[in-house]
Amino acid sequence: MPSDTIASPGSPSRVTRFRAQYDAGPATTARNDRRVSSWLFAICFMLLGMIALGGATRLTGSGLSIMEWKPLSGIVPPLTHAQWAHLFALYQQIPQYRLEHQGFGLAGFQHIFWLEWIHRFWGRMIGLVLFVPLVFFAATGAIGWRMIARLLLFFVLGGLQGAIGWFMVASGFDPDSVAVAPAKLVLHLSFAFALYAAILWTAFSVRRPVPEPIAGSDGAVWTRRLVAVAACVLAVTVVAGGFTAGTHAGFVYNSFPTMDGHLLPPHYGSLHPFWRNWFQNLGAVQFDHRALATLTALTIGGALVVGLRSSLTKNAHDALMLLGWAVLAQYALGITTLLLVVPAWAGTLHQTFAAILLSVTLFTLHRLRGVGGPIGRLSRSDRP
Numbered sequence: 001m002p003s004d005t006i007a008s009p010g011s012p013s014r015v016t017r018f019r020a021q022y023d024a025g026p027a028t029t030a031r032n033d034r035r036v037s038s039w040l041f042a043i044c045f046m047l048l049g050m051i052a053l054g055g056a057t058r059l060t061g062s063g064l065s066i067m068e069w070k071p072l073s074g075i076v077p078p079l080t081h082a083q084w085a086h087l088f089a090l091y092q093q094i095p096q097y098r099l100e101h102q103g104f105g106l107a108g109f110q111h112i113f114w115l116e117w118i119h120r121f122w123g124r125m126i127g128l129v130l131f132v133p134l135v136f137f138a139a140t141g142a143i144g145w146r147m148i149a150r151l152l153l154f155f156v157l158g159g160l161q162g163a164i165g166w167f168m169v170a171s172g173f174d175p176d177s178v179a180v181a182p183a184k185l186v187l188h189l190s191f192a193f194a195l196y197a198a199i200l201w202t203a204f205s206v207r208r209p210v211p212e213p214i215a216g217s218d219g220a221v222w223t224r225r226l227v228a229v230a231a232c233v234l235a236v237t238v239v240a241g242g243f244t245a246g247t248h249a250g251f252v253y254n255s256f257p258t259m260d261g262h263l264l265p266p267h268y269g270s271l272h273p274f275w276r277n278w279f280q281n282l283g284a285v286q287f288d289h290r291a292l293a294t295l296t297a298l299t300i301g302g303a304l305v306v307g308l309r310s311s312l313t314k315n316a317h318d319a320l321m322l323l324g325w326a327v328l329a330q331y332a333l334g335i336t337t338l339l340l341v342v343p344a345w346a347g348t349l350h351q352t353f354a355a356i357l358l359s360v361t362l363f364t365l366h367r368l369r370g371v372g373g374p375i376g377r378l379s380r381s382d383r384p
């Protein structure tokens, strides 16, 4: 079948028309698409690094080491002994120092300081790598006004994410608190994943503005639906993972598949009102995360079974296979993290791979956009 026709009840003429318009555009359009999308992919790559750094910062207990919020001047680390002494004196006032790090000295403080500093520094670099080329591409007319508005919104949301990070960190300075509030950790984590997903989807859409046509058979339509459902369940699993991390629920019931010999943790439902169990009861929080992860894996498994038996394109089949491997790897990493009682390396890898799994899910969904007709592509004015 020619690649620009659709053997389905969709609307083939719209695809053909769009492609004809696109091909007739200036010769530089495709080159622009590649340049702009490569830049957006680079930002996504930096965001993945940021997610990994965030995990490592939390799991090494470094997150509360900088007690000041200076969005601009904070880019300069302490340079003199007096500056170090000032920051260390601030840190000695919070409960985490007294309860967990008492007497670890300036060298110990510097050890945890650097990871948090690098985490914040990397965030500023992402802002710069987003903003400077954005001005260049806008000034040279390489991107249209809609794309400029969208990317400016991402820039503002990135700044907001920094402020949410500080809002989260400040909750760890409360009396009797040695860690940040779980709900604020989840807010910071979820916002990071949502922003990452939005930038990645934009990058995919710029790189491939015209969906690959796929015959709209029942199997193909169901595959796309199942991948869309998997993306939603995955999002909820990530939120539940954030609560598992935030409440330290990974340090109890370190066995799999049962929870210390029980299918359901014995005190599930012991808190009242009932909904409090989902956020505060460690056994329940961990159980929910396991159950949601299993549902994610099963939904992706379902999409794989249906998709591989349907007449999808080779590209779509390849994406589905990749998705199957990715969810298996993430599930295995979760079990490893749990059985080893959350060592920093495993927790960091598990958190980072959740973002990779999200990327592969979005990639697959993007590849399936063309099922039964052209959906979800950028309009002409969106295109760079």
Ligand code: HEM
Binding pocket: 055, 058, 059, 189, 234, 237, 238, 239, 240, 241, 242, 244, 245, 246, 248, 249, 250, 251, 256, 289, 290, 292, 293, 294, 296, 297, 327, 330, 331, 332, 333, 334, 335, 337, 338, 342, 347, 348, 350, 351, 354, 357
């Ligand atoms: C689709 C599969 C899964 C996804 C997408 C996922 C995602 C996540 C995410 C995003 C976090 C939060 C990390 C953080 O905030 O630092 C997390 C934490 C956690 N997950 Fe999963 N997870 C999956 C499967 C599993 C499985 C199967 C298990 C164990 C049976 C598991 C055990 C844990 C544990 C123990 C934590 C807490 C780790 C910590 O304290 O840093 N996960 N997960």
